[in-house]
Amino acid sequence: MKFDxxxxxGGLAGLTCGIQLVGQGKKCLIVSSGQSALHFSSGSFDLLNQVNGEAISNPIEAIDRLSILNPSHPYAKIGKANVVSYARQAKALLERTGVETVGEENKNHFRITPLGIxxxxxxxxxxxAVSPDDKALPWKKVSIFNIAGFLDFHPTFICEQFEKMGTQSDILTIDTPELDILRRNPSELRATNISQLFENETAFRNLAGIMRKGRNHSEAIIIPACLGLNGNSISKLSAMIDCPVYMIPTFPPSLAGIRSQRRMMKYFQKSGGYYxxxxxxxxxxxxxxxxxxxxxxxxGDVRFCSSNLVLATGSFFSRGIVALRNKIVEPVMGLDTYSSDDRNEWYAENFFDDQKYQYYGVKTNDTFQVMKEGKVIENFYAAGAILSGFxxxxxxxxxxxxxxTALHIAGQILKK
Ligand SMILES: Cc1cc2nc3c(=O)[nH]c(=O)nc-3n(C[C@H](O)[C@H](O)[C@H](O)COP(=O)(O)OP(=O)(O)OC[C@H]3O[C@@H](n4cnc5c(N)ncnc54)[C@H](O)[C@@H]3O)c2cc1C
Structure with a gap:
């Protein structure tokens, strides 16, 4: 079978590049072995939060300094003007696939972690739930609801952190007869399964009823991210209760990440891509x-042929690169990697230090074409977490x- x-x-990088290419009429195939980093992510998308250990609030303003400090950084290779343009295109592309987002490329906002930070x-x-401010939340009083028996969400930690920021919280529990089905086996009580359960209209109405009753004049209701994987949404719930409802990410799996992955994959396939x-x-x-x-x-022996190849197999987490005893390798084709052959250099002793292994990945030239034995392979690109230098x-x-990087590579391929 032949493809362009x-x-x-088929994680965030592979899907983004594929969507951009099929959108311009290119015949594309994505081969993906399994779950991507999106399944475990916060559900938010980071552009740039720190340069040289210093927090930054405007990612675009910081690109020049980052590029001087680290000319091998993918953003330095892309160039500041392209970073701005691709950041806007990325937001629009996500929206086209049904992944709506809030936020701008020139001002970071603040998401709330599963521990309330x-x-x-x-x-x-x-x-x-997000805040424009790094020290305060937009509400004085909230109600935090957890699902009875759900272990991937910890309202007490969140409540403590909220209090430090001047927000009072009530902690309440949601228990509906429908949840008993999941509770028969504790490993079934996961965010994605809970979401499926509340697709049922009666269960959803029961949920709204519990929240309306327990809310007690709160300005907002906070729940774990376990609603809206497919149908019944948070906006519908907010309208039913007449109070804004927001989710906070749980420990993995990530409902928002899985939802983004699924929507992007469906969009790619609907646009004519093969996955x-x-x-x-x-x-x-x-x-x-x-x-x-x-x-x-x-x-088996079936050969899939193409004029261009994009490697978007992720970092260590997805086995896009692999650590052997004394070297870091790219396992599919043995591409050149940026890494040290001295294992002692991989890690800093303090876990929170700048860990060198995080910068390891495949070597590429300025247009993200990969290398083998020091030679660039034409029309063979690498995108996303597999890249080195960041x-x-x-x-x-x-x-x-x-x-x-996915949009930049799609641009190179489309220019040909
Ligand atoms: C646990 C975790 C949480 C993260 N959370 C966040 C976050 O909250 N915000 C943020 O901005 N960033 C986060 N990141 C950073 C993350 O790296 C990027 O956001 C991004 O999702 C990586 O996308 P990717 O497509 O490059 O790689 P991946 O998402 O890793 O996808 C690579 C895909 O390639 C497949 N694959 C690997 N080898 C092969 C092969 N030989 N053949 C076929 N398929 C193969 C894998 O199965 C996988 O599906 C997180 C990373 C991790 C690991």
Whole structure:
């Protein structure tokens, strides 16, 4: 089977690049072995939160300084003007797929972590509680509801943190007969299953009733992120109770992340893209004419051919790069990596220090084409978390790098 572009890895980077390409009439295949980082993420998208250990509030203003300090950073390769343009395109692309967000590229806002702490971010889904301020919340009094028996959400921690910021909270419990079905097996009481249960209109009305009754003049109701995976939404609930309801991310799995992944995948397929989930690319051959032949675990000898290849297999977490005893390798094709062969250099002793291994990934030139044995492979690009030269945790730029490098690469391919 022949394609214009094959994308290996269908997380945020692979999907973004694929959506942009199929939108311009290109025939694309995404092969993705499993869940992506989105399934475990906060559900918010970070662009840039820190440069050289200093918190920044305007990511765009900080790009010049970041580029001087680290010319290998993906944003330095993209260039400031493109960062602005792709950041806006990324927000619009997400919205087209049904992933609506709030936030701007030139001003971070603050999301609330599962422990009630404020963290800067770029884009958040509108049903999540956020604050424009890093030290205060927009409410004086809230009601925090948890689902009876749900262990991935901890209202007491959240309440303590809220109090430090001057917001009082009541902690209340939601218990409906429908929840008994999930409680029969405690491992079933997860955010995604709870969301499915409240797709049922009677259960949803019961939920609204409990909140209306328990609210006690609060300005807002806070619940764990366990609603709205498919149908019944937070805005509908807010209207039924006549009070704004917001979600706070739970410990993984991430409802908002899974929802974004599913919506983007559906949009890609609806636009004509092919998505093979649960299959692993295990071999890539380059034909004499420079085109690519890809084989996968599920398709034996069948060769998938393309003129362009995009590797978006993620970082260590998704096995896009792998740490062996004394070296870091890219497992599909043995591409060149930026890393140290001295294991002692990988880690700093203090967990919270700038960890070197976070910067490791595949080496690319300025247009994100990969290298093998020091030579650039034409038309073979890498996007997202597999790239080297940035620290998504410390700098708070994980989603931004995935979205922006994917759009940059799509632009290179479309220019041809
Ligand atoms: C646990 C976790 C939480 C995070 N939370 C946030 C957050 O809250 N905000 C934020 O901005 N950033 C966050 N990040 C940063 C994250 O790296 C990026 O946001 C982004 O989602 C990475 O997308 P990606 O597509 O580059 O890689 P991934 O999401 O890792 O996707 C790679 C995909 O490639 C597939 N794959 C791997 N090898 C193969 C193969 N050989 N063949 C076929 N498929 C393959 C994997 O199964 C996976 O689906 C988080 C990262 C992690 C690991």
């Amino acid at each position: 572009t094959i994308l290996i890895g 404020l963290k800067p971010t770029w884009l958040s889904v509108p049903d999540y 093979m989930l649960g299959d692993v690319v295990n071999n890539i051959q380059i034909a004499p004419d420079g085109s690519f032949q890809v084989t996968t675990g599920n398709h 620290n998504p945790l410390k700098e708070g730029c994980g989603s931004g790098v995935s979205l922006l």
